[in-house]
Amino acid sequence: MDCPLCKHQPSGLPLAVEVNDLWLSFGQVPVLRGVSLKIPVGQLVALIGPNGSGKTTLLRCMLGLQQPDRGTSRLLGNGRLDQVLPRVGYVPQKLSLERSFMITVREFLALRLRQTRNWFWKSRTSVDSELVGHLPDIGVRGILDRPLSGLSGGQLQRVLIAFSLLGDPELLLLDEPTAGVDTPGEKSFYELIAQIHRERKLTVVLVSHDLSMVFRHASWVYALNGVVCCEGTPEHVMNAESLKQAYGIHVSPYHHHHHDPSVPGHSHGMV
């Protein structure tokens, strides 16, 4: 299904993500029905769509966490996941950590330090001295002694981002990163992602249900509903007709909550 209004990304740039004709069914339920997309390096791309549209499944297929029925995906120009995964960061939707597991933020982050072969034998000071050089200043340094299972949703997401950035990734994949984060936390979280994208010049692919965030920060948007219904700049995809195709119902992003002149179309709609 090709949206007549769709714009395609400029060709010729090296690709960070290339997905070709991906199909996947869970039992009798088709989730991905021939998804193809090409994401050039350096973009901040959002995957949007209603519940069950295959956003998370698509991300999981890209990372090899789910085997597609057919189709291929390549990350950073390499089809071999074992070679490319060290260059990829991943922030999962949540961390279903048992309260009985007393791992601290410091111990968790030490697992991602290249120099750490076995965290158990590393002293606290040696982990800290390694973290100082690598840990981005995203509000994690003050909570290194806290157990991971006792963090708030927002703190945990920051720790997960810090964890993924410690590997110096070229591509960062985030799956609904603000699930479990309160609304003010969500806003600052997306600003943080945009800042990381600008400063590190890495490619970011973000699964989101939050259209206002997409409008503010994404450079390109894919609207998904089993297939790619529509792609383009946020202004283009936020067009109500395109969204209707993606969500199968009439939704408008133009639900005003407050005016923000910095945003074209000043939309703050949430689906």
Place this chain on the structure above:
Amino acid sequence: MEWFSDNIYLVRAMAAALCLAPLCSLLGVFVTARRMSFFSDTVAHSALAGVALGFWLGFSEPTIPMILFSLGVAVAILWLKETTALLTDTIMALLLSGSVAFGLLIRSQLKGFRAQFDAYLFGDIQAVSDEELIAAAVLSVGIGLCVFWKLNSLTLLSAQEDLAHVAGVNVQWLNYFFVGVLTVAVSVSIRLLGVMLVTALIIIPAAAARNVACSLRQQILFALAVGLISGVGGVSLTDRYDIPAGPTIVLTAIGVFAVTLVVARLRSRAGHASGREGRAS
């Protein structure tokens, strides 16, 4: 020297406790983190069928059939989990009750081995043989080294499986490895603790350590200490009062757990009080 030869069974039991209690405690930290308590209980109970089968086949020491049968059940759990839509709990309940029923059915056909069979239910320190002690020592050192060798991957796997995969951990291999070492550790510990109570020595030290630990490193170290205290203390009490080994070791562990609970409560109360003072000043 005379005491040594008179009490050789006690020396063997103490040595077995020194090997197996820390091993079970170390694994317990990851078993509780990965919600695998019911899994260890299932393989422990399935070992009973292995014991019965071993006696029925004519083994005088059924350690090998016991380990093999437990490993078979562990593989069956993983296979059914991957190839059916059944919930893991359902699969384990099915295999636990099935293997206990199978074991009891074979037990009813045994002639002359029933007392030895029953010793596996509740543990028997007098029954630990030299061969079993050597097997326990070799397996404990081997498994302990393997766990520390793979500690980074195992820690990440226990925190989040998907993150471990993206960080380059071979998740499927490590899952099989952990299930394998847990199954072997449980099977070997049955001699000392009995089928009914072996899971307790895996869970209680980790839970007690969690009450007082402020980090995962502390939780591992405290769990090892609680395991050692329970194992050695339990065997000493068993010898002194002539009571069954398994229940004594487990009740010692629960005693230590109760102490850690009180310490945790006192510490938390002290923390709240100093917090209030800080705010007041």
